[in-house]
Amino acid sequence: MIIVGLTGGIGSGKTTVAKEFEALGIPVYIADIEAKKLMNRSKVIKRKLIALLGENAYLEGKLNRSYIAGVIFNDKTYLEKMNAIVHPKVARHFEKWVVKQNTSYVIKEVAILFENGGDAQCDYVITVTAPKAIRIQRLLKRDNTSKEKVEAIMKNQWSDSEKIKYSDFVIVNENLEETRLQAYKIHHKILQKIQ
């Protein structure tokens, strides 16, 4: 199975772009959603995260997202330790998912694809970009967050220019119509490459 990584910083428009590929019939795996599901249901992950971050990591048995985000995005040591607990499980979950798909390729959406070396498992990588100021504006509208929280997350992610260097395709996501068109063109280029 051909795996196409879809990445981009927080608020760049990965999920928006992923929907375009879904509309073209391509299955999409959203690593962050699956990671959170695993963190909620895996007893092993739960035990390890509580050992790392304390009892506050879960509230009434559910992942305490705001507490965890406050710790890991302000301390790289915790972020790296948490990634080491969660990412191998997500990788195994993805492997099981991908063999069940029956299309010419699949999309794997990962915010930190390059940062965690996940690009090595992808045949092609698409990076979604948008200016930082626009991304912040979008996130203030999308989430109950603050500019400071968004900037703390951005500090733990590669810059667009760094990601572009290692990408096969780039989608500049400013105008939605143009984004749709770019996704459509890339879809056909990928089909041409793999057929």
Ligand SMILES: CC(C)(COP(=O)(O)OP(=O)(O)OC[C@H]1O[C@@H](n2cnc3c(N)ncnc32)[C@H](O)[C@@H]1OP(=O)(O)O)[C@@H](O)C(=O)NCCC(=O)NCCS
């Ligand atoms: C910390 C956490 C609990 C916060 O949950 P939340 O408040 O619901 O926030 P989100 O999951 O929307 O994360 C906010 C942003 O943080 C970024 N992010 C998530 N995990 C990250 C990580 N390990 N390193 C760096 N940035 C990360 C993403 O850009 C994400 O936004 P996007 O998906 O819109 O790009 C959640 O992000 C998490 O569980 N992260 C660990 C899982 C993980 O590593 N996911 C990455 C793909 S495997």
Ligand SMILES: Nc1ncnc2c1ncn2[C@@H]1O[C@H](COP(=O)(O)OP(=O)(O)O)[C@@H](O)[C@H]1O
């Ligand atoms: N081109 C665009 N124009 C206006 N709003 C957009 C555009 N692209 C994405 N958005 C909005 O910006 C927010 C962030 O986009 P999203 O796809 O969730 O980004 P990511 O998954 O990279 O964090 C969402 O609320 C989305 O609806």
